[in-house]
Amino acid sequence: MTAVHGTSVDIAAPDGIADAYLVHPDDGVPHPAVLLYMDAFGLRPRLRSMADRLAGAGYTVLVPNVFYRHGRAPVVELPDFIDPAARPEIFERLGPILRSLTPDLAMRDADAYLSRLADCPAAADGPVAVTGYCMGAGLALRTAGTYPDRIAAAAGFHGAQLATESADSPHLLADRITAELYFGHADEDPALPPEQVARLDEALTAAGVRHRGEIYAGARHGFTQADTAAYDRDADERHWTALLALLDRTVGPSRA
Template sequence: MPTESLQIPTADGRADALAAFPDDGERHPGVLLYMDAFGLRPALEEMALELAGHGYYVLVPNVFYRHGPAPVIELPEHIGKEIRPAIIAQLMPLIQAHTAERVLGDADAYLRFLTTRPGVSPGPVAVIGYCMGVNVALRTAAAHPDQVAALAGFHPSPLVSDAPDSPHRLVSKLTARVHLGLAENDMTSEAIDELGQALDTAGVDHTCEIYPGTVHGFTMPDTDAFDASAQRRHWDRLLSLLGRTLSGSP
């Protein structure tokens, strides 16, 4: 599968990005993949290539582009438990600077770019997020219900809060089918119930499940949180969702 380094024009500059796609000269359904807090790196490229192997054009933007091209901070090949807190401390100002306003402005640019790529087929796209990317993906799907047919999120950062713009308050705007895969420590039972109630009330076709025995970050093979069994389960759920929404499968 080929990959391509790209520059996406945005209102605030140009976001560097990675694209992965089948090498067959055909057009394929588009997938916008939002990174976890550790950013655009080889582990994300591997995930994009896996999806491309199943027949999708996958765009992975560096959402921290305002602070420089990826990798925005220096990362080790493996992010172990002992160094994770120090890395998160470096990243926290970037995470906090990525406001809802910036998320929505960037989402407009990313979707416009993705849907006009020559390798992307007409029709709806999917949005996927990991960690902080789930928040971003949900906001993107809620802001673009006419374009986003599938929304998937894994080991999310908090989705339920008292804030007026808490992600769970946006689900009434969704038209996408949704799958959320949670680690055991991602959300309290009360928050899960509140999110589920919001999705049910909005009539959103969704699944929300806890992946047993997992910790936050379980899909990422370059971290101590990685769980191979849970990652396989994540691929099963994700590919099923994409097949039902983008590929015409039942």
């Protein structure tokens, strides 16, 4: 694994300063850029370690605190091990914060994050990849549809509310997407029931989007997050295999 250099950075966002984590191979050479969207628990050691792993594979990775309007991360105090069933007050505090991040605000912010990567000496020129977890999967899908000329690949894992019946559901951007997409869905996930999985696939297929969606049998919502009760090691490693394969064939160093 390549040695990496990570640091906290501040990004000039539309409504203030967004704190973020930036990490890249420690070799002084620009590398393909990846925007990593957090889950609802936010920017914390687990997400930094995931970004480090991506950087070790040859990428420059930015993980923004998308809840920056509510303060620097962590915006809600978190235990080292997160078990929402044992700590329901965590979601009680996070719920209003999550709902306050409207699609319009999130996509205004996405422009700032992508611009930060475009200006980063450690990031190679050209389109970037996006990956997201839980709520971040929806942000990844929405970013691919809002900024199609800037996104070459987008992935989402144990995504939530990706294809609802609401007028602002992210799947409705399918006809604008030019990126290749991959989704790893948790099995029997209440945040993304089978009808939404089918609706997402139908929309992407109808729009001619290169995509693949897979159900991770037995995995729960949040299966990639090792600091939570939902973690599934096998499903997490499967996610890494799928994600790195997507990045390699779309923005990876081998394409330079």
